Amino acid sequence: MAAKPFINDTFLLQNKFAEELYFNYAEKQPIIDYHNHLPPAEIADNRVFDTISQLWIAGDHYKWRAMRTFGINEKYITGNAPDEEKFTAWAKTVPHTLRNPLFHWTQLELKRYFDIDDYLNEGNAADVYASVNQKLKDPQYFTQGLLSRMNVEMLCTTEDPTDTLEHHKKLAGSSFTTKVNTAFRPDKAILIESETYNDYINQLEKASGISITTFNDLKVALLKRLDFFHENGCRISDHGLNQLPFAVYTDWEINAVFDKKRKGTPVSAHETEQFKTALMLFLCEEYATRNWVQQFHLGALRNNNVRMHRLLGPDTGWDSIGDYPQAATLSKFLDALDTKDKLAKTILYNLNPADNELFATMVGNFNDGSLRGKVQYGSGWWFLDQKDGIIRQVNALSNMGLLSTFVGMLTDSRSFLSFPRHEYFRRVLCNLLGQEMESGELPQDAAWVGSMVSDICYRNVKQYFEL
Known part of the structure; x- marks a missing residue:
């Protein structure tokens, strides 16, 4: 459950x-x-942001520090990896941010902007990525x-x-x-x-x-x-x-x-x-x-x-x-x-x-x-x-x-x-x-x-x- x-x-x-x-x-x-x-x-x-990675991960050194600490290669943080792979790397990190404010902020932001209740993780990263990217085409997400x-x-x-x-x-x-x-x-x-x-x-x-x-x-x-x-x-x-x-x-x-x-x-x-x-x-x-x-x-x-x-x-x-x-x-x-x-x-x-x-x-x-x-x-x-x-x-x-x-x-x-x-x-x-x-x-x-x-x-x- x-x-x-x-x-x-x-x-x-x-x-x-x-x-x-x-x-x-x-x-x-x-x-x-x-x-x-x-x-x-x-x-x-x-x-207009093409992907949630551009909107949510690019420029956010709070997330970057956590990803580095978790052992994520810089390629998936500030490097040239595709946006979806960067998002997946962040999603993989999120369950391990318990007691860091990033865990609260992540779930609060997903809820308030995109009405997402599910806890972000590697398993649902692809679905969240696709769902949010679709919403980003709407002017209310510019x-x-x-x-x-x-x-x-x-x-x-x-x-x-x-x-x-x-x-x-x-x-x-x-x-x-x-x-x-x-x-x-x-x-x-x-x-x-x-x-x-x-x-x-x-x-x-x-x-x-x-x-x-x-x-x-x-x-x-x-x-x-x-x-x-x-x-x-x-x-x-x-x-x-x-x-x-x-x-x-x-x-x-x-x-x-x-x-x-x-x-x-x-x-x-x-x-x-x-x-x-x-x-x-x-x-x-x-x-x-x-x-x-x-x-x-x-x-x-x-x-x-x-x-x-x-x-x-x-x-x-x-x-x-x-x-x-x-x-x-x-x-x-x-x-x-x-x-x-x-x-x-x-x-x-x-x-x-x-x-x-x-x-x-x-x-x-x-x-x-x-x-x-x-x-x-x-x-x-x-x-x-x-x-x-x-x-x-x-x-x-x-x-x-x-x-x-x-x-x-x-x-x-x-x-x-x-x-x-x-x-x-x-x-x-x-x-x-x-x-x-x-x-x-x-x-x-x-x-x-x-x-x-x-x-x-x-x-x-x-x-x-x-x-």
């Missing part, structure tokens, strides 16, 4: 209070996904249809300052009802230690029309791109760094460091930290001037496997949690902005769970009463966006801040099938609160607690980003 599907109405909801919170206050809230890496060209062009069926009100992709934003412009002039915005991600201009830094600055010259030979030129070029992004509706920035920098510097020193780099002279670790501090403070002051929201994703140790990075490039599944010191420079950086009254609305994300309480208390240092939840402790990110990671982040925020002002979940995903992660988060949140209502730790007042749930799932983020 086949196992009974566990993706049912009460999935993750373990008592009547959890069910009431979810069904009455969370389930039907629209999704505002304020940080992801979806390709805007595929949204603007309303891409990219825009996939977003609409998940009730996505707004999503925000992530673009480099050199981007033309042509696809966002196309979407802005279209009849597509989901709002698609962009976030300004200038990391390549900041990471002066990169071997390809000068090549990138040359690209920035072309995009900005500014000849960049001095640090001031660099600031002028970035200002021009900031203005261009702002004119095209951007109100969010994002940075993915090991840690926020902070080193004392003079203008003369920063000019000298940039000049050295442009001439191909090595830059020291201290000079690198000085440069990053100067440029980041400049950018963040500009964000505040424009009333943007700034996001800092901190703590990833990237590209650990040099051999595979050379073969496949970045963002292919060779990153992990780093153990960088965070508190001192994070505090000094935020304080330098706050001292000038130039601290924009800020969301901090940590990748190392050991930093949960550090980040949860740090945001409280800079919530000055000027705005509700001005500085946010962001949701569980990357390796921490699973059930345990969500609960630990919520608990840290609850214990040391105000959960009621939290702006909630985001996907941080490259997959058009990742939006049920908002449902996953909402179920986990409602169950956590429902258990405490049942035990008497919270009032057994569904309207009171439910109002907070609705705030976290939708109203807070809508207000925070002024949508």
Whole structure:
């Protein structure tokens, strides 16, 4: 007898209070996904996927890591194997992902998008592959249809300052009802230690029309791109760094460091930290001037496997949690902005769970009463966006801040099938609160607690980003 599907109405909801919170206050809230890496060209062009492998496996390094661990050859992951063979290799892996969030996500996505209850495995892979591929021919499974069926009100992709934003412009002039915005991600201009830094600055010259030979030129070029992004509706920035920098510097020193780099002279670790501090403070002051929201994703140790990075490039599944010191420079950086009254609305994300309480208390240092939840402790990110990671982040925020002002979940995903992660988060949140209502730790007042749930799932983020 086949196992009974566990993706049912009460999935993750373990008592009547959890069910009431979810069904009455969370389930039907629209999704505002304020940080992801979806390709805007595929949204603007309303891409049609030929196979589920193209839609579901391509680009998903969560799945890739699991397949490699299970012993699947790279040919069936990022290699040249036929799409059906790649799907079969993933289906073969799925039964062995028990207790990994991929097992929950896989079944949740198959259910929500394709109404498939069966557990995916090697035995039913061919049938699932054929069934889904047939559905992908229907417009409701093109990219825009996939977003609409998940009730996505707004999503925000992530673009480099050199981007033309042509696809966002196309979407802005279209009849597509989901709002698609962009976030300004200038990391390549900041990471002066990169071997390809000068090549990138040359690209920035072309995009900005500014000849960049001095640090001031660099600031002028970035200002021009900031203005261009702002004119095209951007109100969010994002940075993915090991840690926020902070080193004392003079203008003369920063000019000298940039000049050295442009001439191909090595830059020291201290000079690198000085440069990053100067440029980041400049950018963040500009964000505040424009009333943007700034996001800092901190703590990833990237590209650990040099051999595979050379073969496949970045963002292919060779990153992990780093153990960088965070508190001192994070505090000094935020304080330098706050001292000038130039601290924009800020969301901090940590990748190392050991930093949960550090980040949860740090945001409280800079919530000055000027705005509700001005500085946010962001949701569980990357390796921490699973059930345990969500609960630990919520608990840290609850214990040391105000959960009621939290702006909630985001996907941080490259997959058009990742939006049920908002449902996953909402179920986990409602169950956590429902258990405490049942035990008497919270009032057994569904309207009171439910109002907070609705705030976290939708109203807070809508207000925070002024949508």
